[in-house]
Amino acid sequence: MEDIKKLSLEQLSEVVVGYKEKKFRAKQIYEWIWKKNVNSYDEMTNIPKLLKDRLAKRYNFNSIKIDSFKKSKDQTIKYVFKLHELSSDVDELKNNKKTEKNLFVEGVLIPSKSRVTACISTQVGCALKCKFCATGSMGFLRNLSAGEIYEQVALLNKESLSYFDRKLTNVVVMGMGEPLNNYKNTIDALDKVMSKNGLSMSPSRITLSTAGVSDKIKQLADDNTKFNLAVSLHSANDTVRNSLMPINKSNPLKRLTSALKYYNKKTGNRIIFEYLMLDGINDNINDAHELAEFCKSFPVKINLIEYNSTKNGNFKKSNRDSLGRFVNLLKSKNIIINIRKSKGSDIDAACGQLVNEAIKTNN
Numbered sequence: 001m002e003d004i005k006k007l008s009l010e011q012l013s014e015v016v017v018g019y020k021e022k023k024f025r026a027k028q029i030y031e032w033i034w035k036k037n038v039n040s041y042d043e044m045t046n047i048p049k050l051l052k053d054r055l056a057k058r059y060n061f062n063s064i065k066i067d068s069f070k071k072s073k074d075q076t077i078k079y080v081f082k083l084h085e086l087s088s089d090v091d092e093l094k095n096n097k098k099t100e101k102n103l104f105v106e107g108v109l110i111p112s113k114s115r116v117t118a119c120i121s122t123q124v125g126c127a128l129k130c131k132f133c134a135t136g137s138m139g140f141l142r143n144l145s146a147g148e149i150y151e152q153v154a155l156l157n158k159e160s161l162s163y164f165d166r167k168l169t170n171v172v173v174m175g176m177g178e179p180l181n182n183y184k185n186t187i188d189a190l191d192k193v194m195s196k197n198g199l200s201m202s203p204s205r206i207t208l209s210t211a212g213v214s215d216k217i218k219q220l221a222d223d224n225t226k227f228n229l230a231v232s233l234h235s236a237n238d239t240v241r242n243s244l245m246p247i248n249k250s251n252p253l254k255r256l257t258s259a260l261k262y263y264n265k266k267t268g269n270r271i272i273f274e275y276l277m278l279d280g281i282n283d284n285i286n287d288a289h290e291l292a293e294f295c296k297s298f299p300v301k302i303n304l305i306e307y308n309s310t311k312n313g314n315f316k317k318s319n320r321d322s323l324g325r326f327v328n329l330l331k332s333k334n335i336i337i338n339i340r341k342s343k344g345s346d347i348d349a350a351c352g353q354l355v356n357e358a359i360k361t362n363n
């Protein structure tokens, strides 16, 4: 059976009119799904029963569910979301017939004085295998649908209201997966987050982070996207970046630079670079010089990120002296730079620590 959440408003209108119902019913149903985020047809109180019954016969109404959560000392909350579909529905897992398993992704709610930020996932696992990131070690299982991506934001918004008495203020697409390798679904989901029929969030409060899929960065510009773009750079030297991020082999820095120039020219947006400080790997003064040189091509802001240990990582975070020298050099070149201490590391909720069994036995 098809999923009602895969229908656009126009498609839903056609279905409703096909049942000889008034067209405005489609808009009402759409609002129940996307604005009020109900979990069943039953909850759509102003829709005629006959119409709901007909829809229910033809379309599934599936939602992601909160499976579990963990709260950090710093108030950050990590959520495990259970997807409705079982492993037997996923091509890669079809051979595993012994047990039916559910799929899971993770999201994080990060409160601060002035903000509550939701960090959301776009894929179950990730294919990129960056050496420092826990998610890569899971491998890639499947893309999330636009509905599943959007619902993480909607659910975390409800959670934010109940825990912190505040709505979400920001969304970062920095959880599991490479969003630009699930381009259409991610863009459709963010469109809904920004839409008046969804969460009406301003694009300036949304940041999508990519490991650097050059073609898709150009597409973001062509599609006139308005949200912020962050690039996980981690080195401005191809040899070092190749050793950390296999994606650099097909998307080397030269290609990335030309894509980012194109993006900046078309959108006018400043580029945010994320730079993980790894002891002895990318944190000496030459690395800082190379980074400063790399940043000359477009207006940038750099977020230096403290490395969070992962189970499989052999890296160490930079010491204070290296960090200090690195920051001073960049500041002397008038580059905007922030030092980010990740939150939630005590519960493995921080950047790069999102990994789960992804498939757990269903019972």
Ligand code: SAH
Pocket: 132, 133, 134, 173, 174, 175, 176, 177, 178, 179, 209, 210, 211, 212, 231, 232, 274, 276, 305, 306, 307, 308, 309, 310, 342, 350, 351, 352, 353
């Ligand atoms: N695939 C996207 C989004 C997911 S990663 C991307 O690569 O940008 C989100 C951020 O967490 C990236 O900047 C990533 O480089 C960073 N990260 C990954 N592993 C980390 C770790 N162990 N410690 C700190 N940050 C990490």
